[in-house]
Ligand SMILES: Nc1ncnc2c1ncn2[C@@H]1O[C@H](COP(=O)(O)OP(=O)(O)OP(=O)(O)O)[C@@H](O)[C@H]1O
């Protein structure tokens with residue numbers, strides 16, 4: 001009997017053996033995180049089973065797998081945020097974590113957010129503050145004891161220098177002092193990531209866990225982060241759907257597939273290569289065995305009634321021996337996105353005149369005027385903080401379309417935005433995850449956007465986006481990052497608007513889904529306003545570019561390739 005592939009509990013490092021450990025720390029001591037026999041399931045859905053592996057110091061691991069594979073779940077298990085269904089994890093005391101949900105700290109100040117990176121310290125500071133807030137005469141003896149205890153913790157955890165330590169980190173990450181007292185909700189995407197990174201680094205962790213740190217970062221910031229991580233000396237474990245980033249940064253790749261975790265040596269591309277090679281070998285072996293089995297079976301069928309019974313028996317035995325390796329199904333799947341148009345808009349869906357918007361006296365958009373024709377696909381490009389989201393929100397504030405009330409309150413300083421005849425806008429906001437909300441099933445959530453749709457229709461749309469069967473009854477708060485994006489696409493597919501305004505829709509998506517979105521946008525017959533940092537998508541979708549650069553917006557009528565050629569000429 002041959003082994004099934006992959007064998008249960010398989011996780012030997014595979015791939016090119018070029019890797020050598022950075023120094024001679026004994027192997028045992030260097031295992032910073034060890035997971036023993038862990039399994040994880042949600043209801044009937046098994047993510048992985050009986051996984052045993054270690055993460056070593058000095059190595060930089062990627063966790064790879066398509067949307068919903070269980071990457072964030074595995075990371076939450078490593079971070080001790082959740083318990084696995086089975087098995088145990090040993091980890092060091094100091095683990096720094098950057099979660100996928102970058103909006104979680106919106107109500108806190110920048111400085112507090114960083115200090116929260118040291119959880120015991122933060123808890124002690126909060127308790128201490130609550131006790132000090134009490135009236136002096138109300139303080140009991142127990143309170144006094146507790147205060148002494150808390151002071152001890154604060155001292156031990158470096159509480160007295162916490163604010164200045166946090167400030168030093170923030171400065172290093174290019175978050176100036178002006179921003180330290182601001183609320184997280186006031187920061188734009190790229191700045192938030194930097195603050196959350198400072199939070200993860202606060203207290204010098206030996207293990208750094210980062211879940212999709214490159215989302216919302218422009219190209220230059222991604223380069224900066226790469227460089228930063230290459231100099232990190234502990235054990236890094238990072239999740240990202242950015243292939244280039246993973247190839248640059250990671251020395252190992254822990255891939256979640258076949259209901260297990262297999263570690264390969266090398267970055268993302270090395271992993272794909274090794275994975276396909278192994279698969280091809282197993283498949284070729286299977287094909288050969290199948291051919292042999294067919295020949296033997298033919299012999300058995302022909303002679304089983306005859307005189308050659310001993311030969312038949314031996315051949316039957318051989319067939320049994322030759323059973324092919326059962327090849328576990330790989331979890332890579334392609335969603336199918338298609339944005340229809342219920343009815344076309346007039347020829348001029350949008351007119352912007354003299355639009356201005358500034359934050360605290362700093363102009364972001366300055367007297368911008370543009371006229372947009374039906375069918376144009378405009379990519380808004382530029383660095384973090386350049387004003388792309390501000391532009392989208394400025395036009396969305398009075399956009400016609402179902403269920404758009406959220407943006408009405410956004411104020412502009414001057415100018416006008418006029419939407420044309422028969423326009424209906426579908427919006428994918430940067431915090432689309434928040435706008436989905438919690439507490440309903442996917443199918444109920446979707447139903448509100450098309451009350452006339454039958455259950456079968458809704459399930460059809462969900463199925464196209466890879467939510468099959470019972471997934472329709474999954475609750476919205478359980479969605480992974482990529483699944484939340486896919487559910488928002490379901491909504492847009494139902495609403496069939498004739499204008500799409502999409503703010504970084506490719507964040508959180510795996511490579512297969514980005515590709516599906518790219519094709520859907522190319523085929524879409526309506527008008528598109530699209531913010532993205534994904535070069536391939538900009539290249540293949542856009543017919544017009546709005547380039548945001550140090551307070552100016554260049555309106556270029558042509559595809560990205562021509563835009564770049566023109567920019568090169570000027571430079
Ligand atoms: N509390 C929960 N209850 C039920 N299902 C859950 C829960 N949390 C996560 N899941 C499901 O487990 C699967 C794995 O989720 P996870 O967030 O780990 O995926 P991921 O690999 O990080 O995906 P992405 O690339 O989209 O971020 C998903 O199908 C998700 O819907």
Ligand SMILES: [Mg+2]
Nearest residue numbers: 072100480481
């Ligand atoms: Mg995730």
